[in-house]
Amino acid sequence: MLRFLGKRLWEGMVTLAALVVATFFFMRLAPGGPFSKNRKVSADVLEHIKASFHLDEPVWMQFGRYVWGLMHLDFGPSLRFRDYSVGDLIAAGLPYSLTIGFWAIVIAALVGVALGVIGALRRNGAADYLAGTVGVIGIAVPIFVIGPLAQVVFALKLAWVPVGGSDQGWRSLVLPVVVLSLPNIAYISRLTRSSMIEVMRENYVRTARSKGIGGRRVLVGHVLKGALLPVIAYLGPATAGIITGSILIETIFAVPGIGRHFVDAALNRDYPLVMGITLLYGGLLILFNIATDLVRGWLDPKVRGHG
Amino acid sequence: MARSLSTFRLQLRRFAANRLAMVSLALLVLIALGCFLGPYAFPFNGEDADFDFISAPIDFGSPHWFGTDDFGRDLLVRVLEGGRVSLSIGFLGALTAGGIGILYGAVAGYAGGRADRLMMRAVEVLYGFPYVILVILLSLLFGGGNLALFAAIVFTLWLTPAVIVRAQAQSLAKREFVEAARAGGMTPWSIVVEHIVPNCASVVIVYGALLVPEVILSESFLSFLGIGIKEPQASWGNLIETGTAAMDTDLRLLLLPGGLLAAVLFCLNFIADGLRDAFDPNDR
Numbered sequence: 001m002l003r004f005l006g007k008r009l010w011e012g013m014v015t016l017a018a019l020v021v022a023t024f025f026f027m028r029l030a031p032g033g034p035f036s037k038n039r040k041v042s043a044d045v046l047e048h049i050k051a052s053f054h055l056d057e058p059v060w061m062q063f064g065r066y067v068w069g070l071m072h073l074d075f076g077p078s079l080r081f082r083d084y085s086v087g088d089l090i091a092a093g094l095p096y097s098l099t100i101g102f103w104a105i106v107i108a109a110l111v112g113v114a115l116g117v118i119g120a121l122r123r124n125g126a127a128d129y130l131a132g133t134v135g136v137i138g139i140a141v142p143i144f145v146i147g148p149l150a151q152v153v154f155a156l157k158l159a160w161v162p163v164g165g166s167d168q169g170w171r172s173l174v175l176p177v178v179v180l181s182l183p184n185i186a187y188i189s190r191l192t193r194s195s196m197i198e199v200m201r202e203n204y205v206r207t208a209r210s211k212g213i214g215g216r217r218v219l220v221g222h223v224l225k226g227a228l229l230p231v232i233a234y235l236g237p238a239t240a241g242i243i244t245g246s247i248l249i250e251t252i253f254a255v256p257g258i259g260r261h262f263v264d265a266a267l268n269r270d271y272p273l274v275m276g277i278t279l280l281y282g283g284l285l286i287l288f289n290i291a292t293d294l295v296r297g298w299l300d301p302k303v304r305g306h307g
Numbered sequence: 308m309a310r311s312l313s314t315f316r317l318q319l320r321r322f323a324a325n326r327l328a329m330v331s332l333a334l335l336v337l338i339a340l341g342c343f344l345g346p347y348a349f350p351f352n353g354e355d356a357d358f359d360f361i362s363a364p365i366d367f368g369s370p371h372w373f374g375t376d377d378f379g380r381d382l383l384v385r386v387l388e389g390g391r392v393s394l395s396i397g398f399l400g401a402l403t404a405g406g407i408g409i410l411y412g413a414v415a416g417y418a419g420g421r422a423d424r425l426m427m428r429a430v431e432v433l434y435g436f437p438y439v440i441l442v443i444l445l446s447l448l449f450g451g452g453n454l455a456l457f458a459a460i461v462f463t464l465w466l467t468p469a470v471i472v473r474a475q476a477q478s479l480a481k482r483e484f485v486e487a488a489r490a491g492g493m494t495p496w497s498i499v500v501e502h503i504v505p506n507c508a509s510v511v512i513v514y515g516a517l518l519v520p521e522v523i524l525s526e527s528f529l530s531f532l533g534i535g536i537k538e539p540q541a542s543w544g545n546l547i548e549t550g551t552a553a554m555d556t557d558l559r560l561l562l563l564p565g566g567l568l569a570a571v572l573f574c575l576n577f578i579a580d581g582l583r584d585a586f587d588p589n590d591r
Binding site: 247 | 437438439443448520527561569
């Protein structure tokens with residue numbers, strides 16, 4: 001297990017290093033610069049500004065300087081938000097993004113698994129059709145269509161919750177979290193349903209039944225334990241989906257999180273901010289994938305063998 | 308029946324028997340025809356402003372059936388033109404990404420050994436990248452515009468087909484007919500092209516069908532965020548974005564492009580499901 005963990009962490013470091021190099025050079029090679037949208041200043045002043053951020057140095061020297069900073073956990077200053085460091089901006093935005101992402105995953109897992117289990121137990125019943133409908137809608141209708149529609153219905157017409165922002169406590173979280181969890185509810189309920197149906201046909205479940213173990217205990221102890229494996233394996237990729245979704249959600253609902261920061265920073269060529277958020281997302285994704293593999297290995301001896 | 312059918316025929320027949328998939332296919336063809344031919348039926352195009360009709364509502368009696376936006380541009384024509392862009396990028400993108408992935412995977416799987424390990428290692432590293440971030444950075448790197456968007460999406464979506472085909476190619480490389488081809492003196496390249504790739508067809512068809520909605524979704528996602536296709540050119544993504552800005556007064560601007568996008572994604576998902584049921588040997 002430890003060797004497996006070490007190997008995965010090492011691979012994660014390689015991926016992260018590749019991510020740093022790729023992001024750094026992609027950003028520098030992209031046309032436009034951080035100050036090209038500012039009001040016109042004389043060439044002298046522009047040179048001066050660039051020099052103060054070391055942007056006048058050759059790219060490889062800037063890269064060296066950046067990596068040196070990273071080793072000291074210094075992500076550099078933001079080029080657009082004067083007097084803020086990238087660390088400050090991330091620290092300010094991350095709580096919003098994490099809260100929304102966390103609750104979205106929790107709700108998606110709970111509702112998705114529940115819908116999937118009900119669907120598998122009462123196949124072709126009303127609940128199964130309901131789950132199937134939710135599944136198809138969640139997969140086919142994009143977040144950026146459902147989100148605005150939800151705003152119109154629940155915020156503008158019914159006025160149950162605010163349209164967006166973050167100043168009303170949990171009430172302003174409701175819409176972003178629900179909308180963000182929808183596609184994942186869809187995937188998880190589909191996965192749970194099909195893997196439940198598969199597991200219920202397994203020999204070990206039949207054995208357990210024939211030994212006279214009651215319906216509920218077989219369901220919880222035998223069927224669910226086996227059926228949830230693919231669902232847990234999906235939680236790694238789901239994190240990636242949540243990251244993608246949170247960028248949209250933060251744009252639609254005007255949440256001051258890091259997803260919207262990222263898009264703005266990329267459009268404004270705020271190099272250090274883009275780098276910082278990319279590293280954060282990349283690191284999160286890698287850690288989640290490793291954690292997923294560990295949990296799977298713990299639950300399923302077959303996976304452990306291949307590690 | 309006396310004559311035996313080829314597997315491919317059988318699979319097609321099984322697909323044709325799937326009613327949901329066939330209805331979806333018909334609807335998709337209809338929408339595609341509407342998007343590609345529809346705009347020619349109107350005397351104006353999506354970038355022509357009609358100053359007598361600014362923000363006109365839905366009115367089937369006027370020349371603008373679904374009204375106009377705040378520049379006086381016809382909404383229906385803009386949505387159809389946007390569909391042309393979205394659908395083209397979707398199908399061409401899936402084709403290109405699929406093609407690259409198939410070749411890469413087939414070569415890696417057939418070559419095996421160190422080349423395979425190195426090639427799959429590169430794929431793994433790219434897999435570790437957060438997808439959105441890669442697409443956004445790439446489309447900036449290529450300088451914005453349709454081609455940049457296309458390249459960025461293709462570059463990020465060829466990975467999964469490569470992995471799937473590589474697994475298939477690996478098992479094919481050990482089969483007798485490939486060995487016979489090698490003994491007969493075929494070059495590795497022509498073995499890959501003539502034996503490995505065609506034998507991966509059914510896997511590719513099933514996965515390729517899932518790739519199309521993914522590409523369309525990526526395109527509209529980026530255009531929605533203002534990174535992809537930009538005004539005045541229309542795409543479903545940027546039309547939806549415009550629609551959200553006006554949604555408290557006029558839902559029509561959001562519902563028409565959003566509804567059409569959702570309809571296309573519904574159809575593509577049902578078609579992909581139908582293809583999987585018909586082609587996937589594990590599911591029978």
